[in-house]
Amino acid sequence: MRNAIEHGGGGGTITVAIDRTGGIEVRDEGPGIPVEERENVFEPFYRLQPQSRGAGLGLDLARQIALLHEGTIRILAGSWGGTRIRMELPVRS
Numbered sequence: 001m002r003n004a005i006e007h008g009g010g011g012g013t014i015t016v017a018i019d020r021t022g023g024i025e026v027r028d029e030g031p032g033i034p035v036e037e038r039e040n041v042f043e044p045f046y047r048l049q050p051q052s053r054g055a056g057l058g059l060d061l062a063r064q065i066a067l068l069h070e071g072t073i074r075i076l077a078g079s080w081g082g083t084r085i086r087m088e089l090p091v092r093s
Contacts, residue, residue, distance in 0.1 A: 001014065001016070001026060002054070002058055003026075003058050003059065003085075004026055004027075004028040004030070004083070006052065006053065006054065007028075007030055007031075007048070007049075007052070007083075008028035008029065008030035008082070008083075009028070009029065009030035009031055009082075011029070012028060012029030012030065012082065013028075013029055014026065014027065014028050014029075015027040015028075020091070021088070021091065022071070022088055022089045022090055022091040023086055023087070023088050024086070024087045024088075024089070025076075025084055025085065025086045025087075026084070026085050027080075027082060027083070027084045028082045028083050029081055029082040030081075030082050030083060031082075032081065032082055032083050033048065033075055033083050034048075035077070038075045041059050041075075042059050042060055042063045042073070043056075043060060044056065044057055044060040045057065045060075046060075059073075059085075062085075062087065065087075066087050066088075066089065069089050069090070070089075070090050071087060071088050071089035071090060072087070072088050073085065073086070073087040073088075074086055
């Protein structure tokens with residue numbers, strides 16, 4: 001959420017969607033993350049804009065949380081504007 005607020009372009013809507021399959025998505029309407037940077041942003045201390053606020057740990061921490069719960073996190077690709085990040089966690093009954 002913090003990344004969507006700070007890097008979402010200063011306008012538009014931020015949406016959080018949750019589904020029955022264990023998926024959680026955060027969507028914004030900002031400039032998006034360039035394709036060539038989509039793996040880098042999950043690295044600790046990596047920032048697309050080096051002078052931006054934050055330590056560059058948010059997506060790394062989210063990835064660690066997903067992995068600890070046997071899940072995944074990824075940046076979705078599509079024709080929409082903005083960024084969509086999806087975390088999937090196993091659903092246990």
